[in-house]
Amino acid sequence: MEQHLLDQINEWYEADEHQQIVDTLLAIPEEERDYESIGELGRAYNNLGLYEEALAHFDTISEAGNQDALWHYRVGYALYYLKRYEDAAQAFRKADQLEPGDQRTESFLYWSLQKAEKQKREQLRLAQKAASIKQGDSAKKRGDFSxxxxxxxxxxxxxxxxxxxxxxxxxxxxxxxxxxxxxxxxxxxxxxxxxxxxxxxxxxxxxxxxxxxxxxxxxxxxxxxxxxxxxxxxxxxxxxxxxxxxxxxxxxxxxxxxxxxxxxxxxxxxxxxxxxxxxxxxxxxxxxxxxxxxxxxxxxxxxxxxxxxxxxxxDTSAEDKANALEKVAHGAFSPLLEELCSRVTEVEQLEQKIRKICTQIVEAKGGFAFHADELSYVMYDVQFWLYTMSYPDTTRDQYVAAYPNIIAFGKEFGQGGYGPSFITDWLEVRRKEKRIVQDHGVIRFTDSYVAEIMETINQV
The missing domain is CATH 3.40.1580.10 (SMI1/KNR4-like)
Structure with missing residues (x-):
């Protein structure tokens, strides 16, 4: 693919204009599309939620993609959202073998394996229920309500x-x-x-x-x-x-x-x-x-x-709150959060300031969770700022994949889970506010907003 077209595709990707990518690439005669253009076409279909179409295009370059971690990742992504979790796990496992340590791949592999096991249990239960009905063992029930x-x-x-x-x-x-x-x-x-x-x-x-x-x-x-x-x-x-x-x-x-x-x-x-x-x-x-x-x-x-x-x-609210306060005050940071904090020199006593913000969240909510409230947005800002300081070439997808490893699924200082839509919603809010900007797929805060974040942290 010519560089000027790839640059244009990246601009459309940043602007979420995925249909424009599809229309442009489909206008190229099929015999003239190369490996890279077909991969970009499949990615655009993935981003439009048209996963079957994406797989059909990825399949046409499967031989060339066999040793490409990105090809396996994109195939796994489509399979995951088609709820073909076992197949998705195989694709992400291959991507991980070809390019170990990619956080997006590791997260999707973990989720795929979990969902594949649950899917197997559900299929078995439904099959057993259908067989029981066929044998006449399951009669309709009338409410026996005293x-x-x-x-x-x-x-x-x-x-x-x-x-x-x-x-x-x-x-x-x-x-x-x-x-x-x-x-x-x-x-x-x-x-x-x-x-x-x-x-x-x-x-x-x-x-x-x-x-x-x-x-x-x-x-x-x-x-x-x-x-x-x-x-x-x-x-x-x-x-x-x-x-x-x-x-x-x-x-x-x-x-x-x-x-x-x-x-x-x-x-x-x-x-x-x-x-x-x-x-x-x-x-x-x-x-x-x-x-x-x-x-x-x-x-x-x-x-x-x-x-x-x-x-x-x-109702274990009192006990849960006490445990959460202990966690945010003394729990060990995840390896990734420890790494990110260690590289910051702009803010003194950063770890203590993070713990103090999270203590305020626990006091307000009774538990350690981030949602769509003001304090949660402060912590979304802090995590994004820390991550992009250390990894300045981060794309949106890379950050969404890395996010769980900072705090959500951290060690002792962790939440045990999170709502992915809260993160993507926050990213969209900050993008619309023009506090997050994109350049050739890379996302970052504006310098002026970084200054605001540091002022907020320093006031804690």
Missing amino acids: DAWLADFWEDSGYARDAYQSAPPTDELISSIEQELGYKLPSSYIELMKHRNGGVPKNTNFPTEEPTSWAEDHIAITGIMGIGREKSYSLCGDLGSPFMIEDWGYPDIGVVICDCPSAGHDVVMLDYRACGRDGEPEVVHVDQEDDYEITFLADNFEAFVKGLVNDEEY
Whole structure:
């Protein structure tokens, strides 16, 4: 590829004009495209979320790419977002063998291996459930809800009545909603809705065997949607199941029945994949923050509602805060954070200042986590400044891949996880503010904003 075209592609890449890259490269006759141009075309398709198209182009240069770490990385990236995690892990492993130590590759390899194992467990469970249904071992369940249980299930509040609760559903309404959704609703769910058609239960937590974006061992719901269209949080209301699937991109595997405290970023669904549209669905948690990751909750709706537990079961806030304060005050920095701090001479007692900012975050939140608040943005700024001081040729993708190794998955001074969208959102905010600039793919703070950051740190 000629240098002037490569320079132009890099400019479009920096401006997120990936379709322009595709259009330009496709205009080159196929027989005239070389290895580099096809690789750039595949990368642009990856950035547009058109992963099958990306793989098709990468496949045409597979022989030449066999010993190229970047080719394997780009193939792994497409496979990862197609949820072909085992294949993605193989691609990232090969990229790591060809070019050891690349933090982007190491992070994606770790995530791919984790998700591949979970995917295998889910496939096995669904296959076992389908076989059980075929053998007639799984009958539809009708809610066995005693009067005493029902009397203590629902919370009575103005919010629950206004946002969720409708009149008890008629048979005609139930049939109409089922037709609109395309799924037969579980008899246990219908029975509960005939007692109270939507609302907020007193117990809003459900235990999990796997961590989610909400917690290590449970998820939380805000309410249970009723059968109807009238209320926002009813199955076919303006914030109901069709809206969450069509507008928010949740997988079309069944029916959204519960919203969660994240305001749309995770939901609870009835999952009909194993049983078919007229069968007895499982209940799953779907996490938009983690590329719509699905976590099994319960074998059926009745088991789900009867398995809900109170907030008090997980209220370790005082202990968690004390542990977090100890961590940020005395925990060992990750090797990467230690390295980055050791190279800074512009700020005295930098380690102590970082610990002090993080102590303020724990005091404000009760835990050690960064989100979209002002103090978190200070720490996003500090980490980016430190990293780009030591690695001045960093691209956006490289930084996103390196970020977890600074604090999120650090040693003792670590958070044990993070929301990737918070980092990408912060990057976009700073770019729009023109505090982060790009030059030939390399991103950095402006000199004037670096001065602001140093002033902020020094005032701590």
